[in-house]
Amino acid sequence: MNSTKTPLIGMTHSDLVELCYDAGVKPVHADHIVASVFRRYNSDLSSISTIPKTLHSYLAKHISMFEPTCSAEQLAADGTRKLVLQMPDGKAVETVLIEGAKRLTQCISTQVGCAVGCTFCLTATAGLTRNLSAAEMVAEVMAGQRISGQKVSNIVLMGMGEPLHNYQAVAQFLNIITDPKGMAFSPNRVTLSTSGMVPAIYRMLEDKFPCNLAISLNATTDEVRDRIIPINRKYPIAALIQAVREYIQQRGSKRVLIEYVMLAGINDSLEDAHRLSALLEGMHCTINLLPFNPYQGASFKRPDDATVSAFQAVLVEAKLIAIIRKSKGRDISAACGQLITEIKKKR
Numbered sequence: 001m002n003s004t005k006t007p008l009i010g011m012t013h014s015d016l017v018e019l020c021y022d023a024g025v026k027p028v029h030a031d032h033i034v035a036s037v038f039r040r041y042n043s044d045l046s047s048i049s050t051i052p053k054t055l056h057s058y059l060a061k062h063i064s065m066f067e068p069t070c071s072a073e074q075l076a077a078d079g080t081r082k083l084v085l086q087m088p089d090g091k092a093v094e095t096v097l098i099e100g101a102k103r104l105t106q107c108i109s110t111q112v113g114c115a116v117g118c119t120f121c122l123t124a125t126a127g128l129t130r131n132l133s134a135a136e137m138v139a140e141v142m143a144g145q146r147i148s149g150q151k152v153s154n155i156v157l158m159g160m161g162e163p164l165h166n167y168q169a170v171a172q173f174l175n176i177i178t179d180p181k182g183m184a185f186s187p188n189r190v191t192l193s194t195s196g197m198v199p200a201i202y203r204m205l206e207d208k209f210p211c212n213l214a215i216s217l218n219a220t221t222d223e224v225r226d227r228i229i230p231i232n233r234k235y236p237i238a239a240l241i242q243a244v245r246e247y248i249q250q251r252g253s254k255r256v257l258i259e260y261v262m263l264a265g266i267n268d269s270l271e272d273a274h275r276l277s278a279l280l281e282g283m284h285c286t287i288n289l290l291p292f293n294p295y296q297g298a299s300f301k302r303p304d305d306a307t308v309s310a311f312q313a314v315l316v317e318a319k320l321i322a323i324i325r326k327s328k329g330r331d332i333s334a335a336c337g338q339l340i341t342e343i344k345k346k347r
């Protein structure tokens with residue numbers, strides 16, 4: 001990416017309209033650029049035949065385009081596809097395409113690495129390298145669609161990184177992908193997951209982020225959550241739950257997703273299930289129970305199926321919606337950050 005030029009895929013439709021004014025051409029050409037770049041994934045601006053020469057010259061002078069290189073790809077038996085995408089500076093991130101009934105969900109990374117340090121997460125072991133730009137996140141979506149040959153229907157910001165540690169770029173990314181005159185993803189089909197950045201959750205509310213909210217909760221006591229998600233020492237469970245309840249109250253119809261990674265002997269007891277029921281009592285939420293996906297060197301184990309089912313039964317008894325999520329792509333390097341780690345080891 002040429003740093004003196006603005007990356008086109010980091011722009012909304014209204015940014016492109018302004019660009020047309022600056023270039024001295026009719027604003028309708030913003031639509032032509034959107035149709036070619038965002039709808040047909042064309043990364044060669046010089047090939048757009050519907051825009052005038054003046055605009056071509058302006059684009060060549062001021063605007064850049066880039067496509068990340070796909071440096072590794074794995075396809076699981078269930079259709080889950082994991083890609084390692086190399087950004088122009090050589091830094092790599094993972095993105096995952098998950099096939100479901102009548103939907104294709106793409107899991108997007110928002111940072112190269114992560115600073116949060118969750119002890120069950122492989123991505124955390126390398127720390128944070130840098131934030132991704134909005135354009136790089138859009139490039140992940142475009143690469144996912146181009147490589148799979150399919151239209152992505154749902155986007156989850158649950159890959160490498162804590163999205164709310166990269167607030168401005170993530171806000172811009174959400175605006176670009178949900179822009180009705182641009183990529184036009186429905187905000188109902190976009191979900192941002194956070195490890196619990198309480199002040200940023202309130203800021204999301206103020207800024208009316210066009211997406212759903214997911215919380216990576218994973219514990220029912222501060223003692224356990226402090227150990228597995230260090231950010232809890234700053235923003236403990238009570239403050240996080242309070243923020244979520246206010247979020248739901250103000251956003252009305254939005255159902256929040258509560259993610260609960262189940263770690264054998266750590267957070268999977270029936271006492272935990274009862275505490276979780278009490279914490280979430282009356283909350284408009286769906287709980288995703290995610291039995292831990294072990295990776296080489298992990299210090300946690302996956303609970304057995306009977307333990308997971310018994311945990312779920314307590315939540316259902318308490319009138320909560322709790323779904324046990326099967327790990328997709330278990331025959332490939334399914335844990336977040338695993339494929340990149342394996343590639344680095346081979347080098």
Ligand code: SF4
Pocket residue numbers: 114115116117118121122123124159160161162195
């Ligand atoms: S689980 Fe998410 S927030 Fe926690 S370290 Fe991993 S990438 Fe960061």
